[in-house]
Amino acid sequence: MHIHPLVTDTETLAALCARLAKSDFIAVDTEFMRENTYWPELCLVQIADTNEAAAIDPLAPGLDLTPMLDLLVDNEDVLKVVHAGGQDIEIIYNLTQTTPHPLFDTQIAAMALGMGEQVGYSNLIESMTGVKLDKGARFTDWSRRPLDKRQIDYAIGDVTHLVTVFPRMLEKLRKTGRGAWLDQEMERISDPANYVNDPDLAWQRVKVASRKPEVLGRLKAIAGFREREARRKNLPRGRLIKDETIADLAVHPPRAQADLAKVRGLAPSWAGNEIGARLMGAIEGAAPLVEAEMPPREDRRPGLGKEGALVADLLKLLLKVRARDADVAPRLIARGDELDALAAGQRQNLSMMEGWRFDVFGRDALALVEGRLAFSVQSGKMVMSEL
Numbered sequence: 001m002h003i004h005p006l007v008t009d010t011e012t013l014a015a016l017c018a019r020l021a022k023s024d025f026i027a028v029d030t031e032f033m034r035e036n037t038y039w040p041e042l043c044l045v046q047i048a049d050t051n052e053a054a055a056i057d058p059l060a061p062g063l064d065l066t067p068m069l070d071l072l073v074d075n076e077d078v079l080k081v082v083h084a085g086g087q088d089i090e091i092i093y094n095l096t097q098t099t100p101h102p103l104f105d106t107q108i109a110a111m112a113l114g115m116g117e118q119v120g121y122s123n124l125i126e127s128m129t130g131v132k133l134d135k136g137a138r139f140t141d142w143s144r145r146p147l148d149k150r151q152i153d154y155a156i157g158d159v160t161h162l163v164t165v166f167p168r169m170l171e172k173l174r175k176t177g178r179g180a181w182l183d184q185e186m187e188r189i190s191d192p193a194n195y196v197n198d199p200d201l202a203w204q205r206v207k208v209a210s211r212k213p214e215v216l217g218r219l220k221a222i223a224g225f226r227e228r229e230a231r232r233k234n235l236p237r238g239r240l241i242k243d244e245t246i247a248d249l250a251v252h253p254p255r256a257q258a259d260l261a262k263v264r265g266l267a268p269s270w271a272g273n274e275i276g277a278r279l280m281g282a283i284e285g286a287a288p289l290v291e292a293e294m295p296p297r298e299d300r301r302p303g304l305g306k307e308g309a310l311v312a313d314l315l316k317l318l319l320k321v322r323a324r325d326a327d328v329a330p331r332l333i334a335r336g337d338e339l340d341a342l343a344a345g346q347r348q349n350l351s352m353m354e355g356w357r358f359d360v361f362g363r364d365a366l367a368l369v370e371g372r373l374a375f376s377v378q379s380g381k382m383v384m385s386e387l
Contacts, residue, residue, distance in 0.1 A: 001048070001050070001052060001053055001160060002052040002053070003053050003156060004053070004054035004055075005054075006055050006057055006152055007054050007057060008057045009060070009063060010064040010067070013063065013064075013067050016047075016067075017068055019051075019052070020047065020049055020052075020078070021071055021078060023049035023051075023078060025049065025078065025104070026047055026048065026049050026081065027046075027047070027049075027160075027163045028072065028080050028081065028085075028100070029046045029047075029082065029088060029158040029159050030042060030044065030046070030091055031045075031046075031155055032044075032091060032142065033143045034236070037235065038233070038235055038236060038237065041143060042058045043058065043059060043142035043143050044056070044058070044142055044147070045068065046158055048156070048162070048163050050163055053159055053160050053163070054156070055155050059145065069095060069096055073100055073101065079102050079104055080104070081103075081105075081166045082103065082104070083105065083107050083121045083124065083158075084107040084118070084121065085105050085107075085189065086189065089189065089190075089195060090195050093195040097192070099190050099191070099192050099195065100190070102186070103186050104186060105186065105189055107119060107121075108182060108189070109182055110169070111328060111329035111331065111332040112182055113169065113173070113328075114327035114329070116329060117329040121158065122135065125161045125165060128168055128169070129161065129164060131161065133157065134157075140154075178328075178356075181328075181332070184351065197227070199227035199231075200220065202224055202227040203216070203223035204295070205243075206243045206246050206247060207247065208251065209251075213289045213290075213291075213294070214288045216288075216294070216295075217286045217287050217289045218249070218253055219246065219247070219250035220289060220293075221282045221283060221285065222246050222249050222250055222279070222282055223246055225279060225282035226241045229275065229278070241266070244265065245263065245264065248263065248265070249263065249283065254283070256280075257271055257276050259271070260276050260280070309343070311343040311368075312339050312342075312343035314375070315368060315369070317375070318361070318368055318373075318375075318384070319334055319361060321382065321384070322360055322361045323360075333357050333361050334357065334361060334365075338350050342366075347366075352365060353366070364384070372386060373387065
């Protein structure tokens with residue numbers, strides 16, 4: 001495989017992408033920094049097919065990334081291969097308002113091959129090739145220039161190894177007949193809706209003990225304010241206001257802007273500046289959270305009584321057994337909220353009730369909740385039997 005020097009000009013990038021556009025698949029990875037900004041700062045893009053590999057420098061003066069972005073999001077003929085690609089996809093979404101497609105995530109594929117739920121890149125490569133990766137450059141400052149040879153070699157290795165591993169995984173999936181198992185998951189990670197960061201939903205990430213609608217309404221307003229201000233200033237949201245400060249403001253709202261000087265976690269200047277005034281406007285304009293938005297109680301699952309919760313726990317046990325039998329990660333078969341829904345009586349719109357998931361797990365899960373399946377222990381081993 002030919003390894004190119006660092007790509008820093010648009011002409012070289014365009015020629016590279018024109019060649020890669022003729023490939024059946026390309027491996028893609030990114031290096032970025034987000035410690036000091038709201039938006040992740042793209043610092044390096046690594047890309048490869050079976051013939052060549054290159055690192056692209058997005059920080060190079062005058063470099064136009066359009067040829068690369070066109071290849072990633074507009075070219076439907078080339079499969080884009082990533083590993084645990086959520087953050088890589090998020091960065092492309094931020095640049096283009098859409099996502100790479102079609103996609104293949106090797107971490108998700110590993111779940112179908114019995115390699116665990118979140119197998120790391122290094123472990124995947126070592127298990128499939130025997131190569132132990134050098135992790136020394138993993139925590140480098142990718143925004144600093146110039147990048148040295150070790151940094152670039154490390155970064156490009158992430159895609160050259162992926163190019164080697166992907167066909168092997170694909171062959172295993174074909175032999176086991178599990179390739180179709182992944183179609184739904186790959187389409188899910190390609191959905192642009194997953195990467196829209198809605199300020200009106202930011203409050204759901206902040207923990208607060210109260211369940212009073214007035215408190216949660218203020219929480220929603222303050223968290224949304226923080227999200228919009230952090231975007232505007234391109235600052236990490238936690239640097240602007242920490243979660244615990246937001247929770248404190250929601251539970252104990254200040255009566256006047258001058259009171260912001262007494263709030264732990266806020267600079268005293270907020271008591272008289274414009275951002276403090278905007279914060280007070282968000283607090284004073286907050287409406288109580290409507291019933292439809294109220295979160296479920298943490299001490300019980302939505303729609304489940306005590307008996308239903310016990311059934312859901314039995315379903316989790318059954319899922320572990322069936323996932324072990326099929327040698328597939330449980331999370332690829334069913335999520336916890338779906339098990340709760342089945343235990344609560346839902347039968348429609350559950351992925352476990354369709355296709356391969358029904359064959360592997362859903363049929364038995366339905367039999368369990370309808371009283372047609374029993375657990376027992378024989379000779380120290382758990383067995384299940386139809387009633």
